[in-house]
Amino acid sequence: MGSRDKKEIDMSEDRPIVISGGGIGGLAIARMLAFSGRRSVVLEKAEEFGEIGAGIQLGPNTHRAFDALKVKEAMHQIAWFPRDMIMMDSITGEEILRMPSGRSLTPFFGEPYAVIHRADLHAVLFDACSKMDEIDLRTSSEVTGYSESGDSVCVSLSNGEEIECEALIGADGLWSNIRSSILGDGDPVVSGHIAYRAVLPIDQVPAELGQWIDDVVLWGGPRNHLVHYRLRRGELFNIVAVFHSSRYVEGWDEYGDPDELYAHFEGVQAPVKALLDKINVWKMWVLCDRVPVREWSRGRVTLLGDAAHPTLQYLAAGAGMAIEDAICLAKCIENNQDNIVEAFKAYPAERYIRTARVQLTARLYGDLYHAEGVARELRNQLLGGKKESGSNPYAGMAWLYQKDSGQPGGI
Numbered sequence: 230m231g232s233r234d235k236k237e238i239d240m241s242e243d244r245p246i247v248i249s250g251g252g253i254g255g256l257a258i259a260r261m262l263a264f265s266g267r268r269s270v271v272l273e274k275a276e277e278f279g280e281i282g283a284g285i286q287l288g289p290n291t292h293r294a295f296d297a298l299k300v301k302e303a304m305h306q307i308a309w310f311p312r313d314m315i316m317m318d319s320i321t322g323e324e325i326l327r328m329p330s331g332r333s334l335t336p337f338f339g340e341p342y343a344v345i346h347r348a349d350l351h352a353v354l355f356d357a358c359s360k361m362d363e364i365d366l367r368t369s370s371e372v373t374g375y376s377e378s379g380d381s382v383c384v385s386l387s388n389g390e391e392i393e394c395e396a397l398i399g400a401d402g403l404w405s406n407i408r409s410s411i412l413g414d415g416d417p418v419v420s421g422h423i424a425y426r427a428v429l430p431i432d433q434v435p436a437e438l439g440q441w442i443d444d445v446v447l448w449g450g451p452r453n454h455l456v457h458y459r460l461r462r463g464e465l466f467n468i469v470a471v472f473h474s475s476r477y478v479e480g481w482d483e484y485g486d487p488d489e490l491y492a493h494f495e496g497v498q499a500p501v502k503a504l505l506d507k508i509n510v511w512k513m514w515v516l517c518d519r520v521p522v523r524e525w526s527r528g529r530v531t532l533l534g535d536a537a538h539p540t541l542q543y544l545a546a547g548a549g550m551a552i553e554d555a556i557c558l559a560k561c562i563e564n565n566q567d568n569i570v571e572a573f574k575a576y577p578a579e580r581y582i583r584t585a586r587v588q589l590t591a592r593l594y595g596d597l598y599h600a601e602g603v604a605r606e607l608r609n610q611l612l613g614g615k616k617e618s619g620s621n622p623y624a625g626m627a628w629l630y631q632k633d634s635g636q637p638g639g640i
């Protein structure tokens with residue numbers, strides 16, 4: 230196989246690094262390792278590499294990470310750059326907050342804000358990885374466990390196969406079984422919030438949405454919110470409705486019950502109602518996170534992305550954190566060429582404060598979006614009001630978006 234990104238190395242004697250999980254984080258670390266000539270085997274339990282049909286928002290920090298992965302141009306070709314970021318009160322119809330979005334963030338952070346279909350993001354990474362000789366991508370390969378002895382790790386698969394490797398990276402998401410072995414801290418924390426999602430072709434979007442069609446809009450209501458924005462160069466329209474529910478199902482791709490959804494969105498403004506009425510089939514998932522931890526490596530095994538620090542989606546930053554992890558981990562491995570254990574110690578030490586801030590801030594944002602009663606009135610007052618022209622409307626997000634604000638390798 231030809232490789233544009235291949236570095237000249239002698240790989241005859243290397244043992245690979247095994248990556249459990251071929252999601253966004255797993256592919257990102259495989260690519261970063263390949264840049265420094267490290268071989269990896271990516272084991273994905275699904276029958277095909279791919280992602281579910283929903284949108285992902287990409288803050289400026291994520292675009293810098295795309296640069297490091299050499300995939301920014303391809304991502305920008307398929308992404309959508311929204312006009313404004315708007316928060317509406319879904320009961321009164323009041324516009325609470327409006328900030329310029331998309332390329333308007335570039336003067337402040339050097340990179341824009343964009344939204345992308347998860348499947349498109351994943352496909353760009355997959356395509357980039359599949360062109361690299363150093364990466365062995367395997368499907369239908371479920372990792373069930375591992376054992377570590379001396380300077381190697383033996384990874385077990387559900388099909389009975391065993392792979393001996395130099396190290397193991399658990400990029401196996403929220404329900405990571407590698408995390409159970411390393412940290413043994415039980416199941417993820419169920420937030421009591423549930424997300425319903427649907428994607429419409431743009432020409433099927435109800436006329437009531439016309440004035441907001443180019444924006445990212447969040448309609449906040451009592452114990453619920455709904456977000457919509459365009460995807461895939463603007464050809465699709467992404468809708469995510471979130472509400473409080475005690476239901477618990479594992480997985481990202483379950484069918485939702487539209488009646489349950491409508492009951493939670495009673496009394497909402499016409500545009501929100503029109504969107505809900507338009508869609509018959511919803512997919513749902515239960516929102517979970519975990520309390521932040523300081524360490525997530527043990528010996529030659531470590532975690533990455535949601536396996537290490539799963540977050541609620543309210544800050545729209547989880548995928549960005551998984552990709553930043555990949556850049557940081559690859560750098561730590563390069564700085565500790567002959568000592569993977571030291572590299573795996575250094576990596577969470579560099580990452581845990583930033584990822585913990587994402588996890589904890591996301592919880593606060595959830596409360597803010599779903600505020601009811603006096604809290605809702607107060608939210609609308611605090612967030613409203615005129616902003617000084619020329620000032621950075623996203624100054625409060627500088628800790629996340631700014632270059633050198635704690636990201637690895639000066640990104």
Ligand SMILES: Cc1cc2nc3c(=O)[nH]c(=O)nc-3n(C[C@H](O)[C@H](O)[C@H](O)COP(=O)(O)OP(=O)(O)OC[C@H]3O[C@@H](n4cnc5c(N)ncnc54)[C@H](O)[C@@H]3O)c2cc1C
Binds near residue numbers: 514
């Ligand atoms: C509703 C919602 C909205 C979101 N919106 C945003 C957003 O706007 N912006 C953003 O940045 N982030 C967002 N996120 C977060 C983002 O989706 C995650 O942080 C990101 O997908 C994490 O990537 P990952 O690779 O760590 O895990 P995953 O994407 O979960 O990938 C894990 C992979 O591992 C595989 N796997 C699992 N177990 C095994 C096993 N035993 N063996 C082999 N393979 C295995 C899985 O099949 C999967 O392919 C959102 C999340 C949710 C729930």
